[in-house]
Amino acid sequence: MNDFLSEAASADLTRTPAWQALGAHHTHVRAQHLRELFAQDPQRGERLTAEAAGWYLDYSKQRVTDETLRLLLALAEQCGLPARIAAMFRGDAINTTEHRAALHTALRAPEGTQILVDGIDVVPEVHAVLRRMAAFADAVRSGAWRGHSGKRIRNIVNIGIGGSDLGPVMAYEALRHYSQRDLCCRFVSNVDATALAEATRDLDAAETLFIVCSKTFTTLETLTNAHAARAWCVAQLGDEAAVARHFVAVSTNAEGVAKFGIAPKNMFEFWDWVGGRYSMDSAIGLSLMVAIGPEQFRDMLAGFHAMDQHFQSAPLAQNLPVLIGLLAVWNTNFLGAQTQAVLPYAQYLSRFPAYLQQLTMESNGKHMTLDGARVGYATSPIVWGEPGTNGQHSFYQLLHQGTPIVPCDFIGFCQTLNPLAPDASGSDSQHNLLMANCFAQTEALAFGRTLQQVLAGGADPAVAPHRSFEGNRPSSTLLAERLTPHSLGALVALYEHSVFTQGVVWNIDSFDQWGVELGKVLAGTTAKELAALDAPQLAHDSSTNALMQRYRKLRKETP
Numbered sequence: 191m192n193d194f195l196s197e198a199a200s201a202d203l204t205r206t207p208a209w210q211a212l213g214a215h216h217t218h219v220r221a222q223h224l225r226e227l228f229a230q231d232p233q234r235g236e237r238l239t240a241e242a243a244g245w246y247l248d249y250s251k252q253r254v255t256d257e258t259l260r261l262l263l264a265l266a267e268q269c270g271l272p273a274r275i276a277a278m279f280r281g282d283a284i285n286t287t288e289h290r291a292a293l294h295t296a297l298r299a300p301e302g303t304q305i306l307v308d309g310i311d312v313v314p315e316v317h318a319v320l321r322r323m324a325a326f327a328d329a330v331r332s333g334a335w336r337g338h339s340g341k342r343i344r345n346i347v348n349i350g351i352g353g354s355d356l357g358p359v360m361a362y363e364a365l366r367h368y369s370q371r372d373l374c375c376r377f378v379s380n381v382d383a384t385a386l387a388e389a390t391r392d393l394d395a396a397e398t399l400f401i402v403c404s405k406t407f408t409t410l411e412t413l414t415n416a417h418a419a420r421a422w423c424v425a426q427l428g429d430e431a432a433v434a435r436h437f438v439a440v441s442t443n444a445e446g447v448a449k450f451g452i453a454p455k456n457m458f459e460f461w462d463w464v465g466g467r468y469s470m471d472s473a474i475g476l477s478l479m480v481a482i483g484p485e486q487f488r489d490m491l492a493g494f495h496a497m498d499q500h501f502q503s504a505p506l507a508q509n510l511p512v513l514i515g516l517l518a519v520w521n522t523n524f525l526g527a528q529t530q531a532v533l534p535y536a537q538y539l540s541r542f543p544a545y546l547q548q549l550t551m552e553s554n555g556k557h558m559t560l561d562g563a564r565v566g567y568a569t570s571p572i573v574w575g576e577p578g579t580n581g582q583h584s585f586y587q588l589l590h591q592g593t594p595i596v597p598c599d600f601i602g603f604c605q606t607l608n609p610l611a612p613d614a615s616g617s618d619s620q621h622n623l624l625m626a627n628c629f630a631q632t633e634a635l636a637f638g639r640t641l642q643q644v645l646a647g648g649a650d651p652a653v654a655p656h657r658s659f660e661g662n663r664p665s666s667t668l669l670a671e672r673l674t675p676h677s678l679g680a681l682v683a684l685y686e687h688s689v690f691t692q693g694v695v696w697n698i699d700s701f702d703q704w705g706v707e708l709g710k711v712l713a714g715t716t717a718k719e720l721a722a723l724d725a726p727q728l729a730h731d732s733s734t735n736a737l738m739q740r741y742r743k744l745r746k747e748t749p
């Protein structure tokens with residue numbers, strides 16, 4: 191057993207005293223409505239809140255009592271959370287199945303901090319790469335870096351998938367307001383050739399820079415797209431040598447990058463102790479840095495770091511990531527929720543739910559404990575969501591009146607970056623409308639509308655039951671003053687650490703992803719069979735065989 195694992199963490203979770211106490215306690219909470227909890231405690235909405243790194247968390251509309259919180263905090267203690275947090279920040283090999291540290295926190299550690307991996311301080315390396323990235327970003331932004339034919343770079347195409355795509359594209363969209371207007375960034379991830387074809391259709395190769403992002407530099411989708419992009423570029427510019435001015439790489443695999451034909455001086459490195467889904471603040475964020483500039487990127491890192499410090503040092507009861515993580519455990523394991531909706535009331539955060547899907551589900555979608563036993567409890571919720579108010583006109587019907595319980599995280603900002611409709615008081619009426627929707631939704635979910643209220647409003651008694659809302663649907667609200675690189679960094683770190691908190695309680699490895707491997711291996715074999723058009727025998731199951739045969743037949747007949 192690893193020395194950072196406490197005895198309790200390795201014992202069967204469901205037999206720990208805190209878990210058992212929560213099991214006994216949850217029937218009591220289930221019998222209570224949020225209406226009663228608020229009526230009993232007029233200060234609840236101010237009391238069940240916490241604040242850190244510019245973010246205010248209101249979790250008073252979660253179905254918890256003070257006793258629930260006390261028991262959840264006891265559970266965290268019994269699972270050894272404080273020791274596990276310390277182990278992560280220290281650089282212990284907490285990713286046990288891959289024998290690696292999970293040190294994304296080192297990516298935003300200020301210069302002068304010392305973090306040792308195998309006896310070597312990694313912080314100077316992190317800052318050396320950041321400086322190289324900054325010099326490159328400045329050169330592209332100023333026009334000092336020219337394309338092969340001497341033209342200025344106007345377009346950046348990031349090629350990567352999973353963590354090498356979702357973080358950069360989410361953050362680029364989130365921080366568009368801060369990006370250089372004459373630079374256009376596009377992101378290609380899917381191996382469907384349509385993605386690359388549409389991303390490059392209207393571009394001039396002479397003005398286009400490809401950033402190929404892949405931690406391993408072996409990912410089939412990324413290498414396939416990178417080769418296709420290279421062919422497109424060379425065909426347009428008529429010279430193989432153009433690759434040197436139009437391709438850079440971000441990877442841990444220098445050999446793979448060199449083999450592709452990108453010179454070491456055009457490669458930005460990161461390290462195996464950075465997980466793909468935890469890498470947007472490493473060199474994987476190069477496209478973002480080119481778009482928003484090194485200063486704003488550093489501001490984002492400072493936001494990450496502020497939340498890291500809070501997670502590391504705040505008491506568990508006031509610790510935002512810990513609270514959010516424990517509430518997820520409560521909702522999943524005791525209230526029976528299977529999914530979690532993330533609802534940003536900010537168009538700029540349109541890709542945030544997709545980003546959180548990988549962060550959460552690839553991290554905690556596991557069924558084996560660190561000790562190699564099958565878990566006897568549910569682990570990661572299914573994460574989904576859309577920006578408000580769009581979601582309201584789509585799936586909120588189910589949130590309000592459906593049969594499943596869906597805990598919601600509402601995320602919003604007090605100030606808009608695009609004031610289109612300033613009113614007499616100086617605030618923006620369009621933004622007021624957006625946020626009014628956000629607050630009203632949390633209220634409606636929690637308190638609903640009783641049958642009596644509906645009837646008192648004069649509704650037809652036959653329709654009244656359909657128009658009543660049970661309420662008692664849990665949500666949290668995260669509010670910050672303004673969407674800035676700093677507040678975005680803090681928000682991402684908040685969720686990273688909340689996912690870690692859940693993983694610690696569930697006693698799973700939140701940093702491996704073996705479940706993705708099988709699909710990759712099978713697709714490789716199948717791709718070979720599809721390529722060999724006339725190969726007579728297929729040895730899959732009858733369904734897969736029939737599908738492949740049909741595909742081959744129709745593909746052949748297509749002119």
Ligand SMILES: O=P(O)(O)OC[C@H]1O[C@H](O)[C@H](O)[C@@H](O)[C@@H]1O
Binds near residue numbers: 351405412466706
């Ligand atoms: O960055 P790469 O090595 O190309 O990996 C890209 C992605 O590959 C797999 O899908 C992994 O499960 C992801 O965690 C990773 O982000």
